[in-house]
Amino acid sequence: MPSSRYERAARKAGHRVIAGLDEAGRGALFGPVFAAAAVLDPDRPIRGLDDSKQLEPERREVLAQRIRERSVAWAVGAADAFEIDRVNILQAARLAMQRAIQQLHEKYTYKCDYLLVDAVSVDVPIAQRALIHGDALCFSIAAASILAKVARDAALVEWDRVFPEYGFLHNKGYGTPEHLSALERLGPTALHRFSFEPVRSVSRFTEWTGYPARKSKEARTTQSQAQGEHFSPLSATAEGRSGSFSKTVKRPRPPVALACP
Numbered sequence: 387m388p389s390s391r392y393e394r395a396a397r398k399a400g401h402r403v404i405a406g407l408d409e410a411g412r413g414a415l416f417g418p419v420f421a422a423a424a425v426l427d428p429d430r431p432i433r434g435l436d437d438s439k440q441l442e443p444e445r446r447e448v449l450a451q452r453i454r455e456r457s458v459a460w461a462v463g464a465a466d467a468f469e470i471d472r473v474n475i476l477q478a479a480r481l482a483m484q485r486a487i488q489q490l491h492e493k494y495t496y497k498c499d500y501l502l503v504d505a506v507s508v509d510v511p512i513a514q515r516a517l518i519h520g521d522a523l524c525f526s527i528a529a530a531s532i533l534a535k536v537a538r539d540a541a542l543v544e545w546d547r548v549f550p551e552y553g554f555l556h557n558k559g560y561g562t563p564e565h566l567s568a569l570e571r572l573g574p575t576a577l578h579r580f581s582f583e584p585v586r587s588v589s590r591f592t593e594w595t596g597y598p599a600r601k602s603k604e605a606r607t608t609q610s611q612a613q614g615e616h617f618s619p620l621s622a623t624a625e626g627r628s629g630s631f632s633k634t635v636k637r638p639r640p641p642v643a644l645a646c647p
Contacts, residue, residue, distance in 0.1 A: 406526025
């Protein structure tokens with residue numbers, strides 16, 4: 387079970403605004419990865435905090451509301467499927483964490499001076515500690531895991547209204563038999579993660595061939611000029627979305643929703 391010992395150690399070392407960070411949705415096949423930051427108030431404890439994966443959905447909802455009400459500060463960030471396919475899921479999760487910190491600093495007047503992060507480091511100039519299985523060890527990380535999970539689940543409920551055939555209401559974008567069966571029948575939507583093999587293997591119109599190397603602005607301009615009249619916004623979107631795609635088959639216009647609900 388998580389405890390407050392890591393927050394207490396950070397305060398003893400002189401830190402005052404200590405945020406827990408965690409993500410939700412790294413293993414899903416569809417949609418964004420979410421992350422949350424939570425600065426808990428030691429004078430307003432929240433009973434029952436735990437790794438979000440160990441809690442029933444109804445319990446997560448109750449705890450998320452208590453975290454939002456009793457925390458000193460909290461915020462949620464995300465990185466979408468386009469970014470996941472561009473930089474890989476680990477880097478996208480770290481990007482979502484950066485955005486959660488940015489949102490937190492924009493919402494509140496004070497800044498975090500210490501981060502407790504589940505397993506990874508975050509590319510921000512703030513002292514931090516990565517804890518393996520941090521959501522099972524640390525109250526602040528557990529709180530962040532609950533906020534991220536609840537936010538992502540709510541988004542997938544909305545996406546289920548856009549793409550009801552895939553069962554997102556129940557599977558939340560993970561690779562359940564229901565979801566995999568829909569992928570076999572229908573192929574992926576534009577918001578599936580093409581860098582994930584179960585999606586890539588059933589794609590009928592495009593082939594994802596790996597994370598692209600970073601190119602300079604001059605190289606991109608030269609490539610665009612070389613493509614000339616064959617260059618189209620559709621092909622540009624495909625390349626920017628998921629690395630390299632096969633151009634042997636014209637990609638049809640997919641059903642898309644441009645923003646996460």
